[in-house]
Amino acid sequence: MKIGFIGLGNMGAPMAANLAEAGHQVLGYDTAAPEPDGVSAAASAAEAAADADVVITMLPNGKILRSVADQVIPAMRAGAVFCDCSTVDVDSARAVAEQARNAGLGALDAPVSGGIGGAQGGTLTFMVGGDDAAFATVKPLFDIMGQKAVHCGAAGAGQAAKICNNMILGVTMIATCEAFALADKLGLDRQKMFDVVSTSSGYSWSMNAYCPAPGVGPTSPADNDYRPGFAAELMLKDLRLAQAAAEGADADTPMGALAMQLYRSFVEEEGGTGRDFSAMLPRFAEKSRG
Ligand code: NAD
Numbered sequence: 209m210k211i212g213f214i215g216l217g218n219m220g221a222p223m224a225a226n227l228a229e230a231g232h233q234v235l236g237y238d239t240a241a242p243e244p245d246g247v248s249a250a251a252s253a254a255e256a257a258a259d260a261d262v263v264i265t266m267l268p269n270g271k272i273l274r275s276v277a278d279q280v281i282p283a284m285r286a287g288a289v290f291c292d293c294s295t296v297d298v299d300s301a302r303a304v305a306e307q308a309r310n311a312g313l314g315a316l317d318a319p320v321s322g323g324i325g326g327a328q329g330g331t332l333t334f335m336v337g338g339d340d341a342a343f344a345t346v347k348p349l350f351d352i353m354g355q356k357a358v359h360c361g362a363a364g365a366g367q368a369a370k371i372c373n374n375m376i377l378g379v380t381m382i383a384t385c386e387a388f389a390l391a392d393k394l395g396l397d398r399q400k401m402f403d404v405v406s407t408s409s410g411y412s413w414s415m416n417a418y419c420p421a422p423g424v425g426p427t428s429p430a431d432n433d434y435r436p437g438f439a440a441e442l443m444l445k446d447l448r449l450a451q452a453a454a455e456g457a458d459a460d461t462p463m464g465a466l467a468m469q470l471y472r473s474f475v476e477e478e479g480g481t482g483r484d485f486s487a488m489l490p491r492f493a494e495k496s497r498g
Pocket residue numbers: 214215216217218219220237238239240241253266267268269272276293294295296320321322323324437438442445
C-alpha cells in the first residue's frame with residue numbers, strides 16, 4: 209500500500225519504520241522530527257497524503273490533529289482512509305471523522321496502548337472506532353504495527369476505550385503506590401506485600417506487571433530510577449481527556465477526577481515531569497497525612 213505518515217515522533221517514527229520494513233511505500237512528514245530508515249520525506253502533510261491509500265497521523269493532541277486534518281483531507285484521493293492513531297479528545301476524533309466522511313474518505317480513530325517499546329517492537333494494541341470497510345482496509349497495517357486491533361464501534365469509540373482504560377490505570381497505579389507507602393509505615397516488607405497482593409484480590413497490571421517498588425516484581429521503570437516508561441505528564445494528559453469526556457457525557461467519575469488532581473500536582477508542583485507515572489510511590493512515601 210501507499211501510506212502517508214504524519215507525525216514521526218517517539219511513537220510515529222518506529223511505527224512508520226515497521227510499515228516500510230514490511231514492504232509498504234511510506235511517505236512521511238513531520239514539522240520537526242527526521243524520517244526514520246525506509247521512510248521517504250514529503251515537503252508537506254498534503255504531499256504525504258495526496259497519493260496515499262491510507263494516511264496515518266500520530267500527533268500530540270486534538271488541536272494539532274484538527275489543523276493537520278484541514279490540510280490533509282482535501283488533498284486525499286476519494287476512497288482512501290484517514291486513520292488517526294494519536295490520543296485525542298473524543299470530540300476532535302468525531303469531528304475529524306465526519307470531515308473525512310464528507311470528503312468521501314474512510315475514517316478511523318485508532319489510539320494505541322503499549323508505549324514506545326510496543327511501537328518499536330510492533331506489539332501495540334489498537335482500539336479502533338469507525339466503519340467496517342475502513343477497519344478492514346487498515347487491519348493489515350495494524351497487524352504489522354501491533355499484536356492486536358479491537359474494533360470498538362463507531363467514530364470516537366477507539367478514543368473512548370483508550371481513556372477509560374487509562375483512567376483505570378491511573379487510579380490503580382495511585383492505589384498501588386499509596387498502599388505500598390502505607391505498608392512501609394506499618395513495617396510490612398515490600399517484597400512480602402508484593403507476594404501477597406500479586407496473588408490476592410488487590411492484584412492489577414500496576415502491581416503485577418509494572419510494580420512501582422524498586423527491586424520487587426518484574427523489571428519496571430522503578431528499577432531504572434523511575435525513568436519513563438510512561439511519563440507522568442502523559443498520564444496527566446489522558447486523565448484530563450477522561451475528565452473532559454466525562455463532563456461532556458455527564459458521567460460521575462470521582463476516582464478519575466481525584467487521580468487527575470494528584471497527577472496534576474505531581475507534574476506541575478512536585479517535580480514529576482519526565483518521571484515515570486509509577487514515581488507516585490516515592491511521592492507518597494515522602495508524605496504524611498497532613
Ligand atoms: P511526540 O511528541 O514524540 O511526537 C509527535 C510528533 O508530531 C513530533 O515529532 C512533532 O514534531 C510532530 N508534529 C507536531 N505538529 C505537527 C504538525 N502540524 N504536522 C506534522 N507533525 C507535527 O509524541 P509521541 O510520544 O510520539 O506521541 C504521539 C501520540 O501518541 C500522542 O497523542 C500520545 O498521547 C500518544 N501515545 C503516546 C505514548 C507514549 O508512550 N509516548 C503511548 C500511547 C499513546
